[in-house]
Amino acid sequence: MLFMVEMDVAIPLDFDADEAAALKAREKAYSQDLQASGVWRHIWRKAGLYSNVSIFDVADNAALHDTLMALPLYPFMTMKVTPLCRHPSSIRDDDS
Numbered sequence: 013m014l015f016m017v018e019m020d021v022a023i024p025l026d027f028d029a030d031e032a033a034a035l036k037a038r039e040k041a042y043s044q045d046l047q048a049s050g051v052w053r054h055i056w057r058k059a060g061l062y063s064n065v066s067i068f069d070v071a072d073n074a075a076l077h078d079t080l081m082a083l084p085l086y087p088f089m090t091m092k093v094t095p096l097c098r099h100p101s102s103i104r105d106d107d108s
């Protein structure tokens with residue numbers, strides 16, 4: 013199942029800088045592992061914002077939930093999740 017997930021990150025300005033850097037490093041590794049495995053299909057920066065729009069390919073709603081809850085930056089994120097399905101006008105043979 014495909015989902016578009018929009019993530020807005022807001023780390024408090026007074027949050028410890030070293031701790032924030034460590035969380036961002038863990039987040040990057042977690043994200044890149046999921047990208048390599050095909051679960052995190054796409055990630056795009058929203059220009060000018062500490063936000064991204066991502067496409068996840070997971071088995072079901074519960075798998076998406078578990079994946080998102082495990083994001084190291086999750087406590088500092090606001091998310092919007094949108095389920096996706098194929099568009100009838102798509103010229104692609106599959107959802108790649």
Ligand SMILES: O=C(O)C[C@H]1C=CC(=O)O1
Pocket residue numbers: 019021039040041043062063064085
């Ligand atoms: O920077 C972000 O958009 C937040 C988060 C998502 C992946 C990652 O590496 O960081």
